[in-house]
Amino acid sequence: MRADARKNYSHLLAVARDVIAEYGADASLRDIARQADVGLATLYRHFPTREALLEALLRTSLDVLTRKAADLGSSMAPDEALSLWLPDAVAFVRSYNGVVAVMAAALDDSNSALHASCTSLRAAGARLLEQAQAAGTARNDLDGTDLFGIIGALGWLGGQPAFASRADRLVDIVVAGAILQTGE
Incomplete structure (x- = not known):
């Protein structure tokens, strides 16, 4: 995995941890991507x-x-x-x-x-x-x-x-x- 992709992956997980802890397992994936400051396609590339x-x-x-x-x-x-x-x-x-x-x-x-x-x-x-x-x-x-x-x-x-x-x-x-x- 490229360094920038690895950084996005780690950042997405950190943001997802916070969002899911606050809003639950059904939290919006769009909100996770938005709060991570990445596109929804980037989130889906890492987590289909x-x-x-x-x-x-x-x-x-x-x-x-x-x-x-x-x-x-x-x-x-x-x-x-x-x-x-x-x-x-x-x-x-x-x-x-x-x-x-x-x-x-x-x-x-x-x-x-x-x-x-x-x-x-x-x-x-x-x-x-x-x-x-x-x-x-x-x-x-x-x-x-x-x-x-x-x-x-x-x-x-x-x-x-x-x-x-x-x-x-x-x-x-x-x-x-x-x-x-x-x-x-």
Whole structure:
């Protein structure tokens, strides 16, 4: 990629990150191009679809969360690993309004640009959950898809103004009360 094209690509991603964080996953691509001070054709040359733009924007964060799950799962007690990882996953989902629906749809669409990243994230969470279940510290009636759904629900809820101030507390309640077993 030429230097000017690489610069446009990086700039478009930075602007898209801000616009999508503010207006959600359905933000106008025309507005992203306008705010990046490039033509719509330039945006489409780099990102032929909205999903391609979202994949480029979200992939790094999804990959970081996937690696973090593996690191935590190999370095600490399973319940601690899950308790530390889950709030980060929820915070990621909460940071982009509308991304829950996009990620949920990508799980069922193997042709989606986001399918591989979302599937990897779900599998990483499932491994943490399975480790905690094997240790007897997590409910056995949950699976990775349930956990992915819980992350999405908590992320969406935390993005709602009426619940934003309670978002972290709600994550803690769900982890302690619905996922982990207290041994009582």
